[in-house]
Amino acid sequence: MKKIDNLHKNLKRGNVYRRADLARFSSAVDRHLAEMVGEGTLQKLSQGLYYFPRQSAFGPVPPDEATLVRSFLKDDEFLITSPNAYNSLGVGTTQLYNKRVVYNHKRHGEFDLGGTRFSFVAKPRFPKKATLEFLLVDLVNNIASLAEDPEAVLQQVQRKAGSMDPVKLRQAVKSYGGVKARKVFAPVLSL
Known part of the structure; x- marks a missing residue:
């Protein structure tokens, strides 16, 4: 042998x-x-x-992306998402991005893993699974990096926020929202 x-x-x-x-x-x-x-x-x-x-x-x-990222990070604490997920919210985003974002606690930066480019973002908090509330807050956090008109999208975000579960959205804003997100959602949620 x-x-x-x-x-x-x-x-x-x-x-x-x-x-x-x-x-x-x-x-x-x-x-x-x-x-x-x-x-x-x-x-x-x-x-x-x-x-x-x-x-x-x-x-x-x-x-599998999750297997790949898990091995790279040597950790199970991460969330893989993409700006394409914002398109499902119905707030006027329609662009398609060739970008995979990995929220995690360890790494920050761009990494090529097996021919796929991942943008690792170190964050203190993120959910295990991307909910609609998280995606809406995350969209506002990242509005400056999107190709759409920010003002038009933010108007649609506020309209959408008014039709969502206020308790879940308030929790998402408190847990994951930056300064911009708190300002955008304040009138709708009375933060």
Whole structure:
């Protein structure tokens, strides 16, 4: 049995691995990883990050975003979203963005992971799942970075806020809203 076989038998298809996670299965981990990447068994996603792809009839399946981010951060505390999610609110946003935003507690900056660019934003608080209330508050927090007319969108945001559950929206503003969001929602929610 070759030494690389020990490493190979500990891999599961569809998983993303950090180099440090695989070092315990090999005495020459860097050489073995380079060999496995060279033969196509593993895909190198980023510095020290590898993917053992699942196969479909159409070829290798890319890694699941949550699995990829979880391995990169070594943490489960994150929320993956996109400015495209604002379009579902019905407040006049219609642009499509090629941007994935990861709210987390550890990293800040732009990172390319497996050919996908992620914008990591370190925040003290964010929900486990993006709710409509969170998205509305997040839209106001990020209004300056959107391509739409900010004033027109903010008018629609206030109209939308008036039709939402005030208790949930008030909580979202208090938990996730910046100064701008608090000002925008104050007349509607009596903050």
